[in-house]
Amino acid sequence: MHELTWGMPVIAYLFMAGLGAGALTTSASVLLRGGQSGKYFSIARYGAFIAPIPVALGSALLVFELGSFQAGHWFRFLNLYTVINLSPMSIGTWLLTIFLGISVLYAFTFLSKDACPGDKQDGLRRLAAWVGIPLGIGVAIYTGVLLGAMPARPFWNSPVLAMLFFLSALSTGVASIILVRALLHRKHASAQAEAHYHESGYILSATDTLLIGLELLAIFLFLMYAHLTIGSVREAATVILAGGELSVLFWFWVVVLGLLVPGIIELAILVPSIVYHRAYRSHRVIEILVPVVVLVGGFMLRYVVVIAGQITHPIGL
């Protein structure tokens, strides 16, 4: 058995990097696809401010977790920048570094209080957004590739994992925007601003619901493949199936609490809008509760996956 060489810092990092990448991707997409109109600009702004913080924190955690750092070689992690190779971690390092730069730049463009579409930062902002989207996607996906690249880890060794992490990253990114937005929301004086708020809330909720659905699909595919195949992967998957060590964590925390509960709640609120074309209105409590649950679910997903990968092994000699 391996020791659990990747512990909480790594799990937290995977979650936070995904969150940040998701937030930036969402923000930039919203900005480029409609933020210009001003309606969704605030969403883009929230996302832009959120994005660099968890990524920077997560990266710092990662550095603290490094063996060299713990042994007192504080700056040895800079060796990462002397090399570039096909190791997912090397790619990830560069991606992350550039991402951090871009996301800070991107956030900077939103910094002034009266930032609005078409101000003098607009060109830079749009450029950063264009660069930020692929970077965000890259950072979100690479965390899955990082784990999925190794046959020695049958639980991780699945292409679906990268997709799952990507979807979860976007989902948690969106959720973080919803949460921050709901927390910082003050009741608008004008009815139009209030309507704008709810309209943009609809976009976020709809996106989140869609992502949750896709996540469920990815999990289904992940388990399906694991179950249909034979050998190491199948045996490894049993840790999250009924009776496995992590089954409760996985099914309750990740699937039910992190996906089904928020999915159903959001769906329940969305259905009137979609089917009857009623104006979307969400309650503030729900706008806080749902993203919190999604974030918890996203964290637990990383937790279960990272732990499961480390306690399972290829079978046979």
Place this chain on the structure above:
Amino acid sequence: MKAEAVKADRQAGISRRGFLGLCAAMGTGAALQLRSFKAIGKNNDKPGSWSRGEVIPSTCNMCVNRCGIQCHVVNGVLEKIDGDYHNPKTLGGTCAKGQAGIMTLYDPDRIKYPLIRAGARGEGKWRRASWEEAYEYVADNLDKIMDKYGPEGLLWSSSTDLTEIFFLKLGVFLGTPNFARHATLCLASRNVGYFGTMGGVPDSDLANAKYIIMFGANRLESFELPYNRDLISGIENGAKLVVVDPRMTVTAAKGTWVPIKPRTDMALTLALMHVLIKEDLYDKDFVDKLTVGFDALKEHVAQYSPEWAEKETDIPARTIVEMAREMAVAAPAVVVFPGRRSSWYTNDTQFRRTLPMLMALLGAFDVRGGNFVNAGKVKLGEFDWEMAPFDVAPCVDGFDEGPFPLAAHDDGGYVMRRDAIIDETGKYPVRGWMIYKQNPLAAVVDGNRTLKMMEKMDFICSIDVQPSQTAWMADIILPETTYLERLDPIWTTGGKVKFISIRQPVVKPQGEARTILDIIKGIAAAMDKRRTFDPPMSKVFDFTMEDYVDKQLAPLPIDRKTLARQGIWMPGQQKWKLGAYRRGEKDFRTPSGKIEFVSERFRRNGYDPMPVYEPPAEEAGRQRLVTGRYAWFTHSANQNNRWLNAIHPENDIWINPDVAREKGIKDGGYVMVRSRVGKVKIKAYVTPRIRPDTVFICHGFGTNSAGQTTLYGKGGADQVLMESKADVITNNQALHETWVDITKV
């Protein structure tokens, strides 16, 4: 040439790294290309850090077999021990224990200064003393006891080793008759059994044998390297190894395991002889020429049929017959392995007698692939000791006078002696105990009773390197040097090859540890101040170890310095070949000069002249406790060695799965093991490698010494459970005569 290449390569590596940095700046496009560079690899792998300074040959002492080692010392620190390639025993290898010698040397638990007890016995409160104070303390106490009870009020315990002689001589010169040595804790019954039948214990040509039968001998876990290597080679060369043992040891795993019911081994050997004789498979020529009493044996074993043995031993009659036939086919290249630690059952000596008998029937002696008498040793010079007083009192228990006429009386016997001391049934009281290189508290059956004997003692002195169980209960601990810090007497040995080897200091002693000779000198000088001896004690020990070694080497064409340089020396001519007994050039050291199926010596002393089988007592619902060791532990000596302890930090009790299921015991769960004399809490190891009626505990755990920080609090002690039973002919303690109850905790 090579160094240059490495250097150039390193430079290449550095320049390449600069190159890589450049590429990094160029972006990911270069990544694919760079992958191919990685395969070339860097070479800055600290070349040459394996320049292990000085290499000093010496002799290992992690167990008693004294392999040749080479010690790599850098700046006075021992960095690595390798096997000595020139030593015929090791041929460059050592076992795990030999490798871990460094950790015994640098053990943080080692005693580095003389310690005098400050609290109650066993409380663990010590105060550091100077050596002068320690010598005075020891001498004071010895003097007091000798005043009150005479020198016979002292008990002198030690185990066989090169330096034991100095410790023994101190006892001899003080005039105590009470020695308790290693033999009756180990192999006395085998020695006497073999001696009574063929005048000595033969060696075994395992490498060339076709059939090897071992009764409980666990050669692959209790090492003597040449045997180990030969046995494995023998198996590779096609020998069939049959191991008769109630548990599946590593040795049994490498051969055919015959899970015999404990204490019925004699039934098996008798039945094998029965088949050999009945089916006319024995070696008639050998039996005619070199044995006596065959007709009596034939008549005697007629009653022991395989069918009868099946009931006794649990081995199918068919298997017994097959074993006998296979042996007969392989004969004379059959090794009937004598075994070593034969402290098993109360009938052990008689059982051991059947082994050379079986061997004789197969004609498997003095022949390639069979048993043989080894090359003998290199003759060393004798040290010229002063004359010791000879008019000493008889032993406290009368061991040398009657009860065990066939035993080696100089070695004494623990079980009987302990009873005499505790119950005051001896001829006189014994109140002082000097212990060197022995751990009686762990080594002797019924540890609680040994503790009782300690309570009787006014004074206990332990000379040890670590706070062993016994040292922990002593009044004073004198720190001895380990084998890596001292010069020892020359050791001489003979297997197929005879040679001598030297044990010399490779590093400076840790702390204030002193060699045993220095310690003895100190005590002797302090004794001289208190009493008059003839000759004075300090005169007796007025020499250095170098003098002693020089005396030993005097008749040999080699001096100490040369030997120290080369580690071993062997005579150019190894006069040894097989066949001397068969050609009648040599006699067996028995009264008849032959292998004796019927022993007059035994008859004369009231024992059965031929081994007579008695069925063992049964205790339904209980298990018989057997003990033994793992390959990386020596007795109770190095369980506290951190490297060795790491392999197996806690011992456990082997329980058959059926028994475990019945008693609701889970693998890895704790159980309480109770015998008539003690109880032990220990982890369960549920395994099919042991008989349902037997449990096994690895010896040497469950220490009471908190000074052994690595070991303390781990595992359970087997000796606490064992009842005080001993072999009836030699008083060799019987370790496997205890029945235990196991319950889930």
Place this chain on the structure above:
Amino acid sequence: MDSKRLLSGLILVAFLLGNAGISFAGDIKPNKKRGQVYFRMVCTVCHMQQAEKTIPPSSRTMKQWRAYFKADKHDVSGTTRSAVSYYMSRDYRVAIKDSNKAAKKFLKLSDEQINADVREFVIKGAKDSDTPASCN
């Protein structure tokens, strides 16, 4: 022929009686340990030096040793003193006392005592005894 045999027989009987007389004369209690020390320190050492061969007690049977002591013939070849008892005598001990610690130590003991001690030791250590003894 007959007379010769008779003569040797008579001598033998005489020796027997003589030895017995000596043995039983002073009610000597043989000390095996002392015998062992003397044997090893005196007999063995000399044998090793002179003949480079040891004479372990276990090389003969008890009967042979008894006969040997009775015969009191040390050496048939005639290079050394012929009587076994000489080597246990005080004269001999005095002769070697400077070079031999055992001889010096046991200087005061009677010839008969040492003789009995050694005899006891070799017989107890003979080949067919219970505990055959070697030289060292």
Place this chain on the structure above:
Amino acid sequence: MSKKLKTTQQSRRGFLKGVGAAAAAVGASATPVQAVAAITEPKKRYGMLIDTRRCVGCHACSVSCRSENNVPEGKHRSWVEYTEKGTFPNATLHFLPRLCNQCSDPQCVSVCPTNATHIRDDGIITVDADVCIGCKYCIHACPYDARFLNPETGAVDKCDFCLDRLEQGKEPACVATCFNRARIFGDLNDPDSTISRMVASNAVSVLRPGMGTLPNVFYIGLDYADEHDIRFPRQYIRVTTHRDENIRR
């Protein structure tokens, strides 16, 4: 397995011979020294053959390795696993000495983000402790649990066939100390070496061939069971790794 290896060897050597002169010129820009060295001296590929029939599970190798390489307590470069199977009285016990397999296609190397882990010319995979950042990625990538983080250096550590000894012409510590001669060490590219002859003349196998790592540590007499199989026993199986107990489930 061995067949496949042989073809790769031949092709490599053929390549070296054929392109030799050209390589000296072309390859000079990147690594002139190595290219020349490779041509003048045939490339070595060190490997080990472990004859489990001769192994008695005595742990001499484990302790020798610990002593030679200052392996921290609780970590293992080399260890021995006991595999126990069957029911009384038909039980068996097998021994499996383990170490880094020095794979020809190692994933630990391909996942290393700093190139601290690399394959040397002689096929030995080493970790450059000054470069390694201790990210532990390679620990996960290794299918053989052969790597660990050395808390003293902060770098990942593993068996390197006792490189320091090799450079002084000595066998690795585990090989030297194995008194039963269960381990054979040598150059797999030299057809006359003991190991090449043994590999050619015995039924050998490698650990986890399905991982595609092409190990250079070969075994004779491997048993199929492994510690991770315990969860799905078709019969009684117990594997004792003799590694730290607290990391075992």
